[in-house]
Amino acid sequence: MSWLLILLIGIPAGAGTALAVAGRKADRVAPLVSVAISVLVLVAASAAAALRPALWVRFLAGAGFGLDVDDLSALLLPAVAAVAFLVLVYAAAADIAGPARFHGLMLVFIAAVLVTLTATTLPALLFAWEVMGAASYALIGFHWRQSHRVSSGLTAFIATRTADLGLYLAAGAAMAGAGMSGAGASGGGMSLAGLDGLPGPWRDVAAGGILVAALGKAAQLPFSFWLSRAMDGPSAVSALLHSAAMVAMGGYLLLRVQPLLAASGWAADAAAWAGAATAVVLGLIAVGQEDLKQLLAASTSAQLGLVTMAAGVGDAAGGAAHLMAHAATKSALFLAAGAWLAALGTKRLADLRGAGRRWPLLGASFTLAVLALAGIPPLSLWATKDNVLTAAREHSLPLYLAGLAGAVLAAAYAAKAAALIWKPVLPGTSAGYDSEEKGSRTVARWQQVPVTLLAVAAALSGLLVLGTVGDVVRGMLGSGARSSLPELALSGLLALAVLITVWKFGGSLPSIPGALSWLQMERAAHFLLVRPVLATATHLARFDDAILARAAGGSAELTRRSAHGLNAVDTALDSATDAMAGATAGAAGRSAITDEAIDGAVSTLARSVRAAGRAARRPQSGQLHHYYAQAAIVIIVAAVLLIVVR
Incomplete structure (x- = not known):
């Protein structure tokens, strides 16, 4: 069945390369081709999740190029493919300039993500990691005639590229350790599943390298600042890269190598506390934002902090479920923000007052997704988040309290995002329109449909950790964490109380010093690294x-x-x-x-x-x-x- 994997990856890679190379000659057909290819990818991903194909070829002495669809990747492949399809439908309706180049790059990026999801060896992972990083740089700086957008893409690329060096360090440690243990001849030393069996010192080096690379890609502290600059990319790029794809792959990698983190004795705790710290610090930053996309970006880092925490405490099922629920939720929110930006020419929260009344379907979809982000029962992130918090409580009470604080902050920044869109438009609100680009004052139907479907998915994804479906997922991934009814009730009541309080104050929260500049993290990185x-x-x-x-x-x-x-x-x-x-x-x-x-x-x-x-x-x-x-x-x-x- 290796042919199915080749088709799954080769179709978007080949079509994307052809569109990108063809350039303006393919502009007219590019959106249609892109959507059609994404349908094929969704079908192939669903088939791969059911049939579980594998592929392994000899790459170098002691290193194979391996791909496989196991329980973890079988859960995530269809979800990522579905989000990619809906985002490309939105992008086709949005009529982005340079469609052939845009859709070509998006398809190449999707192919790299699919390789990342199925990679079983370090050479395959490194190959996908490199292509994914290069494609993200091109997509964030897609409007290359605007120098600040190119600069933002370069900042994101350099920040993640610096962390990516950890993956090369891990590969070197794996090869050295495999040589000592005699596993190099068969290539087993470069297998992701076998890294926990490396000799002591090399195992620690591999764990540290992968941890750094994953934290960088997932925009966790201290690398979070690059995600702020990445918001200069097109909204469709933000919806895919920063929900189901690029940042999600950092958390996914930690879930994939969780046995290595546990075997090291220290990397698991480091991952758990890095995730908890990011959930709290980036939650505070999100609360202090005045720009909708910046708020969503900071909340992405914060929510991925819970996935990182799940990897640290060994809750693969909770982490994977939260990753999938967050992907649907955040892609819906980013697409809605992009639709309002294109229509009104602004993404400032104060200038979006009344936007929900103007486009009721879009406003209702945005509200459903943002309530899921807040953790309001019975929506998805309420259940998936609590599953992670339960595993954290069993691991460490202080870690649980930190995660709970991050959850409370999630309710605050989600309520802030939703509070103004249903308020009546004030006489001076329209003065803020067209402050960032010329708005069209219209939202196409096919821009709203993907948002609605993703919002429905955001509402229902909590079933991944509840009831019979939750038992199946836990059985597949070998995780026994299950939230009790009192824990779920406490979390839901806290989120609801915070939501009502913020809504009552009209979304106006006190300014947090340094929040708008993301605590000057980029300047600190420039001083300490650049x-x-x-x-x-x-x-x-x-x-x-x-x-x-x-x-x-x-x-x-x-x-x-x-x-x-x-x-x-x-x-x-x-x-x-x-x-x-x-x-x-x-x-x-x-x-x-x-x-x-x-x-x-x-x-x-x-x-x-x-x-x-x-x-x-x-x-x-x-x-x-x-x-x-x-x-x-x-x-x-x-x-x-x-x-x-x-």
Whole structure:
């Protein structure tokens, strides 16, 4: 059944690449092609979840390229594919400029996410991780003519890329540890499922590296700030990347390697407390936001904190259920925010007053999703969140209280997001319209339908941890955490009390110092990371100029002198040939041929060297996307060879 996995990943990857390369020629058909491909992906993902295909090919000595649909990925594959389909339907209706490039990049990104979900070895995970990061950079900075958007994409890329180095560290530790244990010959040392069996020191290095990489991708502390800048991307990008895909993959990776975290003895606790801290700190930041997309971004980090906590306390079922419920909830909210931005030209909360009254279906869908985000019974995040909190309480009471504080804050920022959209429009409200872009004052029907469907999914996803379905999920993932009725009641009452209080004050909460700037986390990262890296690069450049450049110059001089020497030899041969020319006519003829052959060979060699030098300069453009395009071509060729020659 490996062909099913190849189709599942190859169809969006191939179609996305074709659309992106075709450019403007494919603009008219790109939205239709993209939606059709997403339907095929949804069908293939559902079939893969039922049939459980697997694929393994030899990649390098001691390292295989493995994909497999197990219990965890079988739960998430159809959910991610469904969200991707609805987001692409919305994007097709939104009429985004440059549709071929946009939809092509989205499909390539989706293919990378699918590989991430099914990867069973570190080489496969690294391959998907790289493509996912590069595609996210291109999508966040999609409107490349606006420099601040490109800058935001670059900030997000560098922040996550820095954390991604941990994954390479983990791969190195796995390879070294496998060599010590003798597992390298079979490739077992690079298997994600076998990392907990690495020798002690290498196991700790692998756990630390994966933890850092996952925290970066999931926008957990201290990497959370990049998600704020990522909001400069199109709303459809935010709805996919920051709900069901990119940030979700950080939490998913921790759930995948939970045995490794537990085996290390310290990484599980580190993950749990990092998630709890993010839920509280980013919850406070979300409460203090005045921009709807910024509020949703901060709440994404906070909610992914609960998934990270679930991985730390060993609650795979609760973490996976919360991941899926959050994906439906947050994608609905991001799409609604994008529809209002396109219609009214603003995403400031104060300027969105009365937006729900103006578009009742969109307002009702937004309200349903935001109540789920608040944890109001019986909606999804109320149940999935409590499942995680129950596992946290069994692990540590302080950890449980921190998670509960994050849940209370969720009710506050969700209520703030919903409080104004049903209030009557004030006389001065319209003055804030068109402050960010020119609004159309209309919302297309096919922009509203995906939001409604996702909101319904957000309401019902709590069944993943309740009743018979919850028992099945816990049985599949081997988790025994189950919330009691008193715990569910307490959580629901707290959320409802906070919601009513915030609603009564009209969504006006006191300003939290530093919340709008996300506690200056980006500036701190610049001071602690960017400056040292730039200083190191400057010193290396000086070393290059002083040492390496001189060495290259010396080599060139040596080559020049060698050429002069060869020329002298050639001249000597010419003289010898001339001296021998008088002996016989036949000898003269042969000497002439030798002379011409040597001259021709030297000239041909010189022309080849000059041509190679000119060709070598062309890829060295200094443009980051050119280098990534070259790397992508090499990776694609390698992947094709792996599939064909195996």
